[in-house]
Amino acid sequence: MRHDPASARRYNPGFASRRARLPHASQRTAMTRSTPAQLTQTPPTPLDRLMEQVLAFREARDWQQFHTLRNLIVSTSIEAGELLETIQWKDDAQIAELVADPHGRAHLEQECADVFIYLLLVAHTAGFDLVKAAADKVRLNETRYPVEKARGNAKKHSEL
Numbered sequence: 001m002r003h004d005p006a007s008a009r010r011y012n013p014g015f016a017s018r019r020a021r022l023p024h025a026s027q028r029t030a031m032t033r034s035t036p037a038q039l040t041q042t043p044p045t046p047l048d049r050l051m052e053q054v055l056a057f058r059e060a061r062d063w064q065q066f067h068t069l070r071n072l073i074v075s076t077s078i079e080a081g082e083l084l085e086t087i088q089w090k091d092d093a094q095i096a097e098l099v100a101d102p103h104g105r106a107h108l109e110q111e112c113a114d115v116f117i118y119l120l121l122v123a124h125t126a127g128f129d130l131v132k133a134a135a136d137k138v139r140l141n142e143t144r145y146p147v148e149k150a151r152g153n154a155k156k157h158s159e160l
Contacts (some may be wrong), residue, residue, distance in 0.1 A: 047131065051124065054117055069125050078120040083111040 041108035044052075058064055086108050087095050123130035144157035153160070 030049055051120055054120060055124070060122075067121060067125060069122065072122045072125055076115060076122060079111065079114040079118055083108075083115055086111055 010044065086098065086104075090098065120130060123133065139145065141157075145160070149160040150157075
């Protein structure tokens with residue numbers, strides 16, 4: 001199965017809303033006669049382009065067959081464990097040194113990227129917009145952790 005942007009829209013509804021393309025160069029002169037719907041189309045975001053790259057990478061290797069929702073969630077957890085390994089047995093000062101060291105920082109970036117890519121694939125496979133889900137979660141947390149109760153407090157929302 002080949003990757004195409006249409007499949008990305010089919011499996012990730014939020015992807016479709018962000019993914020409207022600009023007209024091809026041969027059509028740009030007609031833009032002055034655009035309809036209101038055409039004027040509201042937005043170019044692909046950096047996240048859209050990244051998702052296309054991830055899907056193309058996966059397709060070129062025929063890995064979609066292994067990317068069931070279950071396997072992607074398991075792999076996300078495994079990669080999160082590898083991210084934890086970067087700071088295992090380190091105190092805060094050693095972690096600050098890790099981030100300041102170019103090699104250590106590069107390793108940290110790669111582990112974060114692995115987790116992020118798997119999260120994108122989970123959302124894509126499950127058919128939801130990860131950016132919208134994260135924004136919704138922030139709004140939910142705003143109600144769970146009102147500033148007047150949660151400021152400077154590490155308690156869980158059910159304990160406030």
